Amino acid sequence: MSSCTIYKRELSSYFSQPTAYAIIVIFLIFSLGLTFTFGEFMRTGDSSLEWTFLFWHPWVYMLLAPAVGMKLWADEQRTGTIELLGTFPVSTWSAIIGKFMAAATVWLIALILTFPIVATVNYLGNPDNGAIFAGYIGSFLVCCTFLSITMLVSACTRDQVVCLIVSVAICVLVVLCGYDPVTRELSKVVSPGVLEGIVAIGVWDHFSSLNSGLFRLKDFIWFGSIIFVCLLGTSAILSSKRA
Amino acid sequence: MIEVDSLTKQFGTKCAVNSLSFTVQKGEVLGFLGPNGAGKSTTMRMITGFIPPTSGDAKVCGISIIDNPNAAKTKIGYLPESAPLYNDMTVLGFLKFCAAIRGLKGTAKNDAVERAIDTCFLGSVAKQSIDTLSKGYRHRTCLAQALLHDPEVLILDEPTDGLDPNQKFEVRQLIKRLGQTKAILFSTHILEEVEASCTRAVIVDRGKIVADGTPAELLAQSETGSLTDLFRKVTSSDTAHAAA
Numbered sequence: 001m002s003s004c005t006i007y008k009r010e011l012s013s014y015f016s017q018p019t020a021y022a023i024i025v026i027f028l029i030f031s032l033g034l035t036f037t038f039g040e041f042m043r044t045g046d047s048s049l050e051w052t053f054l055f056w057h058p059w060v061y062m063l064l065a066p067a068v069g070m071k072l073w074a075d076e077q078r079t080g081t082i083e084l085l086g087t088f089p090v091s092t093w094s095a096i097i098g099k100f101m102a103a104a105t106v107w108l109i110a111l112i113l114t115f116p117i118v119a120t121v122n123y124l125g126n127p128d129n130g131a132i133f134a135g136y137i138g139s140f141l142v143c144c145t146f147l148s149i150t151m152l153v154s155a156c157t158r159d160q161v162v163c164l165i166v167s168v169a170i171c172v173l174v175v176l177c178g179y180d181p182v183t184r185e186l187s188k189v190v191s192p193g194v195l196e197g198i199v200a201i202g203v204w205d206h207f208s209s210l211n212s213g214l215f216r217l218k219d220f221i222w223f224g225s226i227i228f229v230c231l232l233g234t235s236a237i238l239s240s241k242r243a
Numbered sequence: 244m245i246e247v248d249s250l251t252k253q254f255g256t257k258c259a260v261n262s263l264s265f266t267v268q269k270g271e272v273l274g275f276l277g278p279n280g281a282g283k284s285t286t287m288r289m290i291t292g293f294i295p296p297t298s299g300d301a302k303v304c305g306i307s308i309i310d311n312p313n314a315a316k317t318k319i320g321y322l323p324e325s326a327p328l329y330n331d332m333t334v335l336g337f338l339k340f341c342a343a344i345r346g347l348k349g350t351a352k353n354d355a356v357e358r359a360i361d362t363c364f365l366g367s368v369a370k371q372s373i374d375t376l377s378k379g380y381r382h383r384t385c386l387a388q389a390l391l392h393d394p395e396v397l398i399l400d401e402p403t404d405g406l407d408p409n410q411k412f413e414v415r416q417l418i419k420r421l422g423q424t425k426a427i428l429f430s431t432h433i434l435e436e437v438e439a440s441c442t443r444a445v446i447v448d449r450g451k452i453v454a455d456g457t458p459a460e461l462l463a464q465s466e467t468g469s470l471t472d473l474f475r476k477v478t479s480s481d482t483a484h485a486a487a
Contacts, residue, residue: 005343013331080327084388086293087323088344089316242294 002090006098007105014068014106023068024110030060031114047125053117054135054211058203061143062175066167068106069150070160072099073238077158086242092235100144100151100231107143111136131213138210141223142203146171148230155237178202244269244396244426245290250299252285252450259285261450262299269395272422274441275430278478282450283430284324287400290428291321303396317345320389324400326382330374334365334384337373338391345392359387362417379410386414390421397421399429403436415440434470437461448478 014020031053035041039052046052076082085095121127150167157163176182178199187195199205206219245267252260260282267273277283288294290301292312301308306315329337338359342352360369363383368376373384382405389397402418403411411433418427419440431437437444438458446454446461454461454477458470465473 001346002344005340009329009332009340012336013329016331079330080323080325081329082327083288083293083323084321084327084341084385087291087316087319087321088341089313089346090344091313 002088003094003098003101006090006095007101010072010099010102011105014102019068019071020106020109023064023106024113027060027064027110028113030064031056032117034060035117045125047121047127049117049121049127049132050135050211053114054132054139057139058142058175058207061139061146062171063168065107065143065146066150066153066164066171068103069147070154070163070167072103072151073154073234074158074160074163077241078160082238092238096151096231096234096238100147103147103151104140104144107147108140111140111143128213134213134215135211138207138219141210141220142207145203145223145226145230146174148227148234149174152230152233152237155234155241174201174203176202178204180204244304245398245428246302246305247286247290248300248302250286250289250301251297252282252289252294253297258450260289260296263447263450263452264299265445265452265455267396267426267428269426270423271443272418272427272429272441274437274444275428275447276432276434276437276444276474277430277447279432281447281478283447284400286447287321287398287428287430291319291398292316317392318395320392320394320397322382322386322389322397322399322402324404326385328373328381328385331372333370333372334360334376334380334387335369337384338387341388342391347392355391355393359390362390363387364413378405379407382406383410383414386417395425397425397427397429399427401430401432403431403433411436434474437470446474446477453477 034056035053039056041052044052073082076085118129118132121132122129146167149170150163153167153170154160154163157166179202183195183199186198190198206222209216210219247263247265249262249264250260251258251262263282263286265273275283275286285294289296290303290308292308292315295309303315304318306318308315329340332340335356338356339352342355347355360366363386365380365383365387368380368384373381376384382402386399386402389399399418403414406414415436418429421427422440422442441458443455443457444461445452454464454473456464461470461473462468465476
């Protein structure tokens with residue numbers, strides 16, 4: 001119940017200010033722009049969207065998802081409203097869940113607004129819509145993972161700019177780890193065991209399988225556990241800051 | 244209504260609040276005085292459940308803030324020191340949010356918000372965005388938030404700080420009026436406020452109570468009949484700390 005109240009407040013705060021609109025528009029421009037340029041959507045004639053469209057999402061998220069999540073706790077600490085929240089009869093968890101869901105909803109809306117590209121491939125070709133749907137789920141999970149990382153960083157600082165820079169850095173790292181050209185270079189300098197560890201941190205192994213239409217339990221566990229650990233860390237940091 | 248029992252807060256090696264005990268009964272307005280850094284805000288934050296005490300306990304209407312924080316928090320209305328607000332909301336939106344989070348719904352919620360707006364004279368700015376408000380209105384909005392659920396206990400951290408003389412007068416009258424049916428604990432630097440609105444006052448210094456009594460008793464303790472002189476006598480100033 002209290003999660004729901006906080007969710008509504010956070011969501012309306014995104015849309016009562018230019019934040020959400022700016023992020024959504026920039027996301028649409030970038031993701032569709034990359035599809036038609038580097039993704040070579042028109043030339044490849046691939047209707048699966050796997051490489052032309054969804055492949056670019058982690059790259060865009062790593063820069064934009066922290067912009068949505070950075071205010072969640074940093075602003076609350078800077079303005080002191082955390083003291084109000086901390087003295088309302090709500091648990092830290094319900095506040096964390098409410099805020100996280102609100103940020104995730106902004107991205108869900110952004111993703112839904114990419115529907116014209118799905119309509120286009122359905123008009124032009126005969127794609128496997130199940131696989132496209134799986135790709136969208138993968139894309140959304142990557143985004144939620146980055147949001148949870150941002151939320152964790154945001155609990156550590158009252159400065160949104162610091163939060164943005166640190167979160168982007170972490171997300172870039174998570175995207176680069178396991179990206180093929182990077183792993184190829186790394187394989188020349190590190191042992192296979194270490195390389196395997198680095199790839200495991202990265203997002204590609206899990207995103208790519210979903211993106212190709214494959215539902216593997218281990219991918220859901222990977223996304224779920226990172227999100228859960230980050231939210232748990234957020235709760236621990238917020239409690240320890242008050243002690 | 245408020246029972247504070249040997250509340251202690253240690254920040255690293257610094258003892259901010261040192262085994263503080265006092266009670267506030269229904270119908271009582273307790274003024275909480277002390278120099279800056281005496282531990283007033285820390286004590287209030289512990290009673291409201293925002294920060295956990297190192298040791299000791301505080302009970303609100305018999306409910307321990309440590310054992311049962313959420314139940315105790317429902318009994319408290321709290322105005323933090325800097326009157327923090329969500330700047331992106333309107334006054335009405337903010338109060339509705341606070342009412343909802345306190346579990347009020349439907350007409351009960353709307354009535355509570357309306358009542359709080361009337362009590363704190365916010366009618367003229369209700370639809371205005373919070374970031375356009377003057378300091379006086381911001382303070383009153385935050386005070387309204389504390390009154391929404393008609394709490395039995397009010398904890399106000401410097402409720403008249405930064406207000407103009409007219410607003411100060413209004414808030415003091417409000418505290419006095421509310422004090423007839425609630426237990427109120429409020430902190431202040433302004434000693435006239437004690438005489439104007441408190442039924443009892445305690446002076447804290449370096450985390451300890453150094454004087455306790457009704458305004459008349461405190462005045463009697465002072466040799467010159469002035470609260471300022473008593474305050475200066477029982478508390479230590481920053482400069483004395485630095486010299487020592």
